[in-house]
Amino acid sequence: MSSNNGRTAIVTGASKGLGAGIAKSLAEAGAAVVVNYRSDAEGAARVVADITAKGGRATAVQADVADGEDVHRLFDRARAAYGPVDVLVNNAGVGTFVPLSDITEAQFHSETTTNLLGTILTTQALAAQDDIEAASIINVSTSGTVSHPPDASLYVASKSAVNAFTIVASKELGPRGIRVNAIMPGPSDTDGTRAMGYSGSEREAQAIAATPLGRTGTPDDYGPLVAFLASDDACWITGDLILASGGLR
Numbered sequence: 001m002s003s004n005n006g007r008t009a010i011v012t013g014a015s016k017g018l019g020a021g022i023a024k025s026l027a028e029a030g031a032a033v034v035v036n037y038r039s040d041a042e043g044a045a046r047v048v049a050d051i052t053a054k055g056g057r058a059t060a061v062q063a064d065v066a067d068g069e070d071v072h073r074l075f076d077r078a079r080a081a082y083g084p085v086d087v088l089v090n091n092a093g094v095g096t097f098v099p100l101s102d103i104t105e106a107q108f109h110s111e112t113t114t115n116l117l118g119t120i121l122t123t124q125a126l127a128a129q130d131d132i133e134a135a136s137i138i139n140v141s142t143s144g145t146v147s148h149p150p151d152a153s154l155y156v157a158s159k160s161a162v163n164a165f166t167i168v169a170s171k172e173l174g175p176r177g178i179r180v181n182a183i184m185p186g187p188s189d190t191d192g193t194r195a196m197g198y199s200g201s202e203r204e205a206q207a208i209a210a211t212p213l214g215r216t217g218t219p220d221d222y223g224p225l226v227a228f229l230a231s232d233d234a235c236w237i238t239g240d241l242i243l244a245s246g247g248l249r
């Protein structure tokens with residue numbers, strides 16, 4: 001795995017699922033990791049315990065990424081614990097399968113505030129640090145922005161906005177040595193997909209059939225890719241959207 005020795009990383013939404021896998025990989029690669037969560041303190045504590053049991057450094061910090069004051073507190077806590085934050089993984093996200101006719105205003109606000117506003121607020125907070133010489137931001141989008149599955153218009157629209165934000169932010173922040181990329185995971189087995197009834201569903205079977213590598217993803221599939229993008233091995237990559245979906249497109 002690419003080295004992230006000496007780096008300070010915040011992984012948002014790391015109490016479970018893809019974020020937990022990413023946090024563990026970054027710690028294994030040498031970063032001190034802030035495991036952010038919104039409500040699942042126990043899950044975050046388990047992730048921290050897994051990391052520290054293997055000799056890594058991690059601490060859990062509660063914050064709602066869609067709340068500006070929470071985001072300031074998150075960065076203050078991270079900096080106090082480990083110094084300037086030079087890796088940010090915007091993984092916190094929400095989404096549901098819902099037909100166009102049934103999308104509610106509440107769902108719109110929930111998905112756009114966490115997925116898009118959350119990404120904007122944390123990116124601003126990282127860039128507001130005037131004592132970083134370089135940094136890497138990795139936004140967690142979805143392969144749905146390429147495959148465009150039915151009943152996912154709201155979710156895919158919110159993540160497509162994240163893709164666009166990634167490219168524009170990479171242009172604004174590039175001159176400061178801050179790289180901004182996105183990964184686009186394929187459907188993966190997590191608490192989130194289980195809660196929405198995806199795991200074991202006909203929808204999942206169809207996605208597996210359309211996936212060249214022939215399976216659903218797991219939280220372990222993304223950490224090494226994120227560790228690579230966070231590291232100097234990816235020093236010439238910015239503004240890129242990387243599909244990591246077993247070939248589903």
Ligand SMILES: NC(=O)c1ccc[n+]([C@@H]2O[C@H](COP(=O)([O-])OP(=O)(O)OC[C@H]3O[C@@H](n4cnc5c(N)ncnc54)[C@H](OP(=O)(O)O)[C@@H]3O)[C@@H](O)[C@H]2O)c1
Pocket residue numbers: 012013014015016017018019036037038039040041063064065066090091092093094095114118140141142143184185186187188189190191192193
């Ligand atoms: N699983 C998939 O198939 C899949 C595919 C493509 C992309 N993705 C994307 O990958 C990311 C993780 O998905 P997942 O399936 O691992 O999700 P998950 O199992 O539902 O976990 C979501 C995580 O995000 C946190 N979170 C949600 N809203 C938050 C907020 N406002 N502030 C801070 N944390 C918040 C949750 O915190 P608490 O539980 O502590 O409240 C939890 O740690 C999401 O961005 C999702 O859109 C997932």
